[in-house]
Amino acid sequence: MGAGHAEQPAAVRVRHLEERVLAAGLASDGEMDAVLARLYAHASPLNGARIVARAWSDPGYAARLLADGNAAAAELGFDTAHAGSGYRLKAVANTPGAHNMIVCTLCSCYPVSLLGPSPSWYKSLPYRSRAVREPRAVLAEFGLDLPPDTQIVVWDASAENRFLVLPARPAGTDGLAEKELAALVTRNGLIGTAAV
Amino acid sequence: MTLSPGTRVRARLADPDHHTRVPGYVRGQTGEVVEAAGQWPLPDDRARGITPPRVETVYSVRFPAAGLWGSGTHWVVVDLWESYLEEAG
Known part of the structure; x- marks a missing residue:
């Protein structure tokens, strides 16, 4: 983990993670949204x-x-x-x-x-x-x-x-x-x- | 290996260069099995993309504070995969 990583706002770090998940084909944006909706609703x-x-x-x-x-x-x-x-x-x-x-x-x-x-x-x-x-x-x-x-x-x-x-x-x-x-x-x- | 409640176990001291879920504070420490907590994929394998990951029994193990920190009277219970443990006899 680079020194700058922890200093990024959480939202930016989360989006980087989401992009890695998308790029790896692990889940779609829609699937991630559905999990979050179910989790927090x-x-x-x-x-x-x-x-x-x-x-x-x-x-x-x-x-x-x-x-x-x-x-x-x-x-x-x-x-x-x-x-x-x-x-x-x-x-x-x-x-x-x-x-x-x-x-x-x-x-x-x-x-x-x-x-x-x-x-x-x-x-x-x-x-x-x-x-x-x-x-x-x-x-x-x-x-x-x-x-x-x-x-x-x-x-x-x-x-x-x-x-x-x-x-x-x-x-x-x-x-x-x-x-x-x-x-x-x-x-x-x-x-x-x-x-x- | 099936560990029944009360069995004395030691968390492995190894510090692997990959992701693992043995907290540093229990490495090499001796505790006591509270109960089996189900069967779960080994995080070390999942983090390295090993498919299928090994699936192991996870044990809730309680450690006395005095052993972990040199003082204190509380217990700390940590979930440890079977391959993280060895019997302490």
Whole structure:
């Protein structure tokens, strides 16, 4: 990679990549547009929040989610295993003694359809390098101070294997309906940089 | 090679001159298999245009922070293709 490469605006770099893909005959412009449209049209953290709210409301669903994330997502109409750009979805559950957080140290892999477009900090070098090195300090900067004896597990995602954190259900939410529960869940909660 | 959960494994130390998906921070490090995470084409082969690429079992392997960094009590879980691993005994 030449020294000037990283200084080019992202759009220029993306177009260079697209032109290489076209020249190599790997995909047409139309096919790339279709993939992007499918990726972003319905991508939202509200989808992940619905999965979490269902898991909080239905222990059977929670068990199925932890056993097979793709199948559990499909139950709610979310297709994560589609041919060509599918991946394995793995849900990891926070418990009173254990906290999970997601990072992609290589780039920014993440279940976009369920969490929405990733926040800029998720793609930043400081987050990607520090999350695996000093997660407790990173979480504190997000305002999440965990008890000293909480076991932190950091999941380094890949294109093939992507993660969704199942936050612990907050106290005092016993009477809430699924829709109200979903409204409590944030994108950071699904990444593990917030409690919910 | 089938690695069951709990098996101790070491990530290969090799630093190939082609694309690979062994993060530098786990090379040569010993961890423990969490679970198998499906069968996927080997990125090293795909990046070099080798067709068909080798398809291997990918394992989620957890490494203790103290081993990776010399301090810390957390775990870091990394997905590693079978040929990236050797049994640590």
